[in-house]
Amino acid sequence: MLAAMTNARFSLSIDTHTFSVVETANFVDLTPWHHFGFTAANAAILEAIEGYSIIHIVDLSPTHCMQIPTLIDAIARLEGPPMVKLTVPGVSKDFPPMLDLAYEELGSKLxxxxxxxxxxxxxRVVPSNHANGFASLIDQLRLQHLVYAENGTEALVMNCDMMLHYIPEESLSPLPNANSTPYTFEPSPNRSLRTMLRFAFNYLWIPYDTVDTFLPKGSKQRQWYEADICWKIQNVIAQEGLQRVERVESKSRWMQRMRNAEFRGVNFGEEAVLEVKTMLDEHAGGWGVKKEEEDILLTWKGHNVVFATAWVPASA
Known part of the structure; x- marks a missing residue:
């Protein structure tokens, strides 16, 4: 398996190739990996925005707003659809797939x-990236909150599709002044190679295993897909500090981080689960979904793949 991934990495360098919008959409559509999150998040968002006339969505995603058209379609079906404000961070060149279109042009299309x-x-595009915890974006949101908090008609939605695990581990520090970055980021401690190999295998064998069910050997799409997996494995094992953007961590650790940040989880309803199951019917057999307490999990041959959670401030 490692030899096959090395060959894919050599034949198509995914960290230098730029995808068109159509290529990016096709790449995202290959598996339900992202669409699982799209579907679950859209269901949670629609429930959360009820009664608001303005919806401010901050989209943190490596898929370049590929979720937004499906969300707009869902919002359009609401009676008297609200106005939507969409804010995205500037394009990052740190992880694939990369888009060959400026975000301003993408915004015009949307x-x-x-x-x-x-x-x-x-x-709106705000120059910001994962390496410093989207500090510029957070500062802009603080300013906008001061403007809109008084009328109480704007809902703020943070949509994080596969992005939180790209943010470096934080060590909390006192803020010298109000305009400072909320966190300082430091490289993680030294790790053993055996641990990283185990993490990479336990998680990243799944996308490699699924490829035989939907893409023929030798096809360009399969080479891109395998090259992406190879890039992730190499990044997990070979990189450190800010250069390691792939952080494979357990669900329980992320849940605790959210609670430490004073958020509480909210339940996904049966309708959201049904929508995810309907979406999975469009993909090859082997994919499944299950409910685990408040959350939804995507599975492959019974193995947990990724999970979707919804959170609100603990004081809400």
Missing amino acids: VNFARSRNVMLEF
Whole structure:
């Protein structure tokens, strides 16, 4: 398996190739890996925004807003659809897939798409990236909150599709002043090679195993897919500090981090689970979904793949 992945990495370098919008959409559509999150998140968002006239969505995602058209379609079906404000961080060159289109152009396409669905959409890019915890983006959100908090008609939604695990581990520090970055980030402690190999295998064997069910050997799409897996494995094993952007960590650890940040989990309803199951019917057999307490888990041949959670401030 490692030899096959090495060959894929050599033949197509995914960390230098730029994808068109169509190529990116096709790449994301290969498996339900991302669409599982899209579907679960959309269901949670629709429930959370009920009664609001303005919806501010901050989209943190490596898939370049590929979720947004499906969310706009869902919002368009609401009675008197709210105005949507969409904020995204600047394009990161640190992890694939990379887009060959400026985010301003992508935003124009999304605005036009929303208009065709009778939804008013505002699009904004904030120069920011994962390496410093999206500090510039957070500062902008603080400023906007001061402007909109008084009227109480704007809902703020943080949509994080496969992005939180890219943020470096934080060590909390006192803030010298109000304009400082909320956290300082330091490289993680030295790790043993055996531990990283185990983490990489326990998680990343799954996407490699699924490839035989939907892509023929030798196809360009399969080579891109395998090259992406290879990039992740190499990044987990060979990189440290800010250069290691793939952080394979347990669900329980992320749950505790959210609770430490004073958030509480909210339940996904049966309708959300049904929508995920319907989406999985469009993919090859072997994929499944299960409910685990408040959360939804995507499975492959009975093995847990990724999970979806929804959170609100603990004081809400």
